[in-house]
Amino acid sequence: MKRRDFIQLAGLGTGAFMLPGLAMGRNVAPEALLAPGLDVAVKKRLADAALNAAKAKGASYADVRIGRYLNQFVVTRENKVQNIVNTESYGVGVRVIANGCWGFAAVVDAKNEAQMAKAAEDAVAIAKANSKLMKEPVQLAPQKGFGEVSWKAPIKKNAFEVPIQEKVDLLLAVNNAAMTNGANYVNSVMFQVNEQKYFASTDGSYIDQDIHRIFPQFNVTAIDPKSGKFQTRNALSAPMGMGYDYLQTNPSDKVTGITTRYNKGYDMLEDATSAAQQAKEKLTAKSVEAGKYDLILDPSHLWLTIHESVGHPLELDRVLGYEANFAGTSFATLDKWQSKNFQYGSKEVNLVADKLQVGSLGAVGWDDEGVNTKKWDLVKDGVLVNYQATRDQAHIIGEKESHGCSYADSWSSVQFQRMPNVSLAAGKTPLSVEDMIKDVKKGIYIIGDGSFSIDQQRYNFQFGGQLFYEVKDGKIVGMLNDVAYQSNTQEFWNSCSQVCDDRDYRLGGSFFDGKGQPSQSSAVSHGSSTTRFNGVNVINTARKI
Amino acid sequence: MAILTKEEAKKIIDKVLAYSKADEMSVGLSGSRTGNIRYARNSVSTSGETTNLSLAVTAVFGKKSGTSTINEFDDASLEKTVRRAEEIAKLAPDNPEYVPMLGPQKYLDINSFSESTAGITPDYRAQAAFDSIDPCVKKNLTAAGYLEDTTGFSAIGNSKGLFGYNKSTSIDFSITVRTADGKGSGYAARDFNDASKLSAKSATEVAMQKALASSEAKALEPGKYTVILEPTAAVDLLQNMMGSMDARNAEEGRSFLGKKGGGTRLGEKLFDERVTIYSDPQNLEIPGSPFGGGGGRFGGGGSDGRPQEKVVWVEKGVVKNMYYSRYWAEKKGVKAIAPPSGFIFEGGTQSLADLIKGTEKGILVTRLWYIRAVDPQTLLYTGLTRDGTFYIENGKIKHPVKNFRFNESPVIMLNNLEAMGKPMRASGNLVPPLKIRDFTFTSLSDAV
Structure with missing residues (x-):
């Protein structure tokens, strides 16, 4: 599903129509989202049928993903519920290596061994056909099997167990709070996702995982x-790898300050109240004078700059040219990494890839090719030290094992390299936001993410x-x-002068990160504390039409 | 199996409707076969083919509606789906904006199906990839490309006697060619309903020429320049503008078509008088769907059964129409014009080469990239040039230039129109190359 479809579904775009029948699986009754999936013993039997069939046809490696993907979206505007969507998608994807080449086949609603074997045989046939155009055989980093294991996101309250009425009541109360505080219009939405994934491979892994994500937005x-002027203000929520517990607020979860x-x-109600007041305030706010400013970037904003200017350029498939026709390539070429002295940022800058972070969108026990997840450095004390890799890429950067960055957005999509959580480590010296601001002579403090654009090699960007x-x-x-500020990735990160300490560390993230052709969506978090960047170019975006 | 005939589709829809106990019921039935091949680094990376056939049933009781979908077609499954849609509807909250379903409609005759596309095999796709990769290998260039073809049908019906059926095909091809040293990059994209019109080889040749010609780009100062936007570049900005012509947003005062003091800019001259944009589902080069109202690319998925027809959106610079949801049109007492599935921007007769010849100083833009809205009030967008940007002097391409970031509004751009060429198909629309003065580039990019 493309991000645009999500936006239209949510009514957050212009001219949205609320229609079901999206490519996310079948529409089901809400109770179906709580029905148990296949028993793990059945899944093992099905997986073995595919693995055995693949081996019998000559595959040197095979993996099977039996996936059940559940979604619920509740969409409202002002005092109306516009749409409630419940979808379920179940099927199996089989990936093999035969004649040194990848092959993939998927089958919807597979429930018996014959269907599994057929999918595996199709995948082998495709691999053999593709091998005729192959230049170099796939080299898989070794991976030990884990036997029968499982992982479950540490959620406190499964969002699908919360009655829809409760969510509707919350969203309508949120809308009411906005309207009574001066908003002219308000759209709100609750996205909830549950991925129930079973992975098995010829390496001897049988991995059962239960992953939850939630995203309240308005x-x-x-x-x-x-x-005739209008202004908008979006929610300062983050999409999270959590259950409905994300909406249970404690005073300790709040960061007070200018907002x-x-x-x-x-606290969605509180945020909607502020949002309405601030949208009104924006109508009469002073138009910025273009020029150089020191920027103080809140984590609710900085996550997106990290995502675009660090997360994407360090995807190894981009670096190698596999995404050249669509997303593009990367300025962070292998020679820069090999030099061991490429100054990606200032000494304050430590960027970490992490698939373990509790509550994050990228946290799983194992990735979609059976690699146990981990945490590693991408940029250390400002120097580029590593990339994000999958099993078939690890050898290119001299690694003995994969980073565990393989993901597919559906059983029907082939898994490929996707971004782990990439975060800016908190500063080591105690520093609060107030102390940071005290030192700034001419600056702009930015909260929340807005417009974003970056070139195809990730040099030049612009953010609102x-x-x-x-x-x-x-x-x-x-x-x-x-x-809006414009900069160049390396220049920007080298202008980083201060990072607040871990008391201010928070996650932001993308629920719909698109990549690949055909496009696949993934969800990823980016953490940081408030950070200062000196002398960044700010433009004025006001126009008259 | 995935592509049903009109008769087969009608039989299934009638059967489903016969099971209905709801006040109103609508059925959508669609099937497709989609194949693709993707390559990079002069080698195929993935290829595949998927077929899909699915049925969506929407049941309505009063102002409550519920939808259930399925891809099994035995009688028991069909009946179960109807019952499930009815159960979901009964539990749903009232939708105060619900509008009763349409009765029988008359749809335009549209031919958007081509046997040559429907007959595409994995061998065809592999050959297209080979035709694209092979010439690049011979010139020490690197190809990355993607081809996707779809054959599908869509049928709709409801308990008030509405029925519609359409069969269509499409093929999309895009290719990026890079020089071995990474200093040059060129791009070409083509899309058709009829695959026999596609030559992967000739599109690749264009991308190869641009890759070779774009090496060793020189930096120009950012600022306001006369630009020639090739259709592949212009279409993205124009699509964004067409996607913002919803009447409700305008009347609510949150659109570029909203007016100071309330109301909309319908009937106002907003663009250069040479700008005329319309949609025509029967246009032979970009045949659309006979039914829309959500089915249009600018309105989301599905269809509420509204017939697509010829609509003039902008005539001689004046905004003539906006599109409506059925609810909003009823509330306003106007015709519920559906969003279009593609648009036609009337152009001139000049070729791209003629436009270049007639340019004293300017910049030729092949492609725009990462376009995002900066201000919805003025339709200000930012983005970058990519894969072939050249400096024109005295009617000739002088040298490649480094890519720029732009901050520009299509509304301002269409007031600064200098000249237009002959329209070409781009992403399902017909768009001429546009020569624009004072196009705003705000910074330089090192990206190739």
């Missing part, structure tokens, strides 16, 4: 009819935001509007 619009931000619990505050001589003096 968009508030305030209009000044006299001038309240949230950590592991999100939700809230912009002018900082003068160590103090926040008021709200700004029409702000």
Whole structure:
């Protein structure tokens, strides 16, 4: 599913129609989302049928993914429920290596051994056909089998167990809070996802995993009819690898300041109230004067800059040219990494890949090719030290094992290299946001993510935001509007001068990161503390039409 | 099996409707076969083929609706799906914006099906990849490309007697060619309903020429330049504008078509008087779907059964129409014009070469990339040039230039129109190459 489809479904785009029948699986009754999937013993039997058939046809390696993907979306605007969608998609994908080449086949609703064997045989036939055009055979990094194991996201409350009415009531209360605080329009949505994935391979792994994600989001619009101007403010929530517990708030989950931000619990009502007031405030905020500013970037904003300027360029498949026709290649070429002195950022900059982080979107026990997940450095003390790799790429960067970065968005999609959580490590010296601001003479404090764009090699980027505050001589003096900053990845990260300590560390993330042809979606988190970048170019985006 | 005839589809839909106990019921039945081949580094990376046949049933009680989908077609499964849709509907909250279903409609005759596309085999795709990779290997260039073909049908019906059926095919091809040293990159993209119109080889040759010609690009200062946007570049900005012509957003005051003091800019001259944009589902080069209303690319998935027809959106620079949901049109007492499935931008007769010849100083843009909205009020977008950007002087391409980031609104751009060429198909639309003055480039990019 493409991000655009999600946005239209959510009514967050323009001219959205709420229609079912999306390519996410079949529409089902909400109770079906709680029905148990196949028993693990049945899944093992099915998986073995495919693995054996693949081997019998001459495959040197095979893996099977038996996947059940469940989604629930609740979509509202103002005082109306616009749509409630419950979908389920079940099927099997079989991937093999035969004659040194990958082959893949998928089958919907596979429930017996004959279907499994047929899919495996099809995959082998495709591998053999493709091997005629092959230049170099696949080299898989070794991976030990784990036997029969399982992993379950550490959620406290399964979102699918919460009655729909409760979610509807919450969203309508959120909308009401926005409307009574000055919004002219409000759209809100609750996305909930559960991936039940079973993986088996000829390496001897049988891995059962249960993954949950949630994303509450809204968009508030305030209009000044006299001038015909309108402004919006999106939720400061983050998509999380959590259950409904993300919506149970504790005071300790709140970060107070110029506006309240949230950590592991999100107070949607409170945020909608602020959003409506701030959208109105934006209507009369001062238009920014273009020029160089020190930027103070909140984690609710910085996650997206990390995602685009660090996460994507360090995907090894991009670096090698596999994404050249669509997403592009990367400036972070192998020679830069080999030099061991490529200064990606200043010494303050430590960027870490992490598939273990609790509550994050990327956390799993094993990836989609049976590799146990881990944490590793990408940029250490400013220097580029590593990439993100899968089993068939590890040898290219001299690694003996995969990083565990393989993911497919459906049983019907072939798995490939996807971004792990990539985060900026918190500063080691104690530093609060207030202390950071005190030192800034001419700056802009940015909260929330907005417009984003970056070139196909990830050099030049431009980012907007939700809230912009002018900082003068160590103090926040008021709200700004029409702000976007432009920079070059290496220049930007080398202008990083201070990172707040881990008391301020929070996750942001993308629920719909697109990559590949045909396009696949994945979800990934990016953590950071508030960070300062010196002398960044800010443009004014106001225009008249 | 995946591609049913009109009669086969009608038989299934009638059977489903006969099971209905709901106040209203609609059925959507669609099937497709999609094949693709992807290559990079001069080698095939993935290829595959998938078929799909699925049925969606929507049951309505009062203002409550529920949908259930299935891909099994025995009588018991069909009946079960109807019952499930009815159960879901009964549990759903009222939708105050529900509009009763349409009765029988008259649909335009549209031919969007081509036997040559429907007959594509894995061998055809492999040959296309070979035709694209082989010339690149011979010139020490690196090819990365993607081809996808789809043959499908879509049928709709409801308990008020509406029925529609359409069969269509499409093929999309795109190719990026890079020089071995990574200093040059070229791109070409083609899309058709009829695969016999596609030559992967000639599209690849265009990308190869651009890759070779774009090496050793020189940096120009960012600023306002006269540009020639090839159709592949212009289409992205125009599509974004067409996707923002929803009437409700405009009337609610949150669109570029909203007006100071309330109301919309319908009837106002917003663009250069040479700008005329319309949609025509019967256009032979971009045949659309006979039914829309959600089925259009600008409106999401599915269809509410509204007939697609010829609509003029902008005429001689004046905004003539916006599109509506059926609910909003009823509330406003106007015709519920459906969003289009593609648009036609009337152009001139000049070729791209003629436009270049007539340019004293300017920049030729092959492709735009990573376009994102910056301000929905002014339709300001940012993005970058990519895969072939050249400096034109005295009617000739002088040298390649480094890529730029732009910040520009299609509304401003279509007021700064200098000249237009002959329209070409691009992403399912007909778009001319556009010569625009004062196009705003705000920074340089090192990306190749």
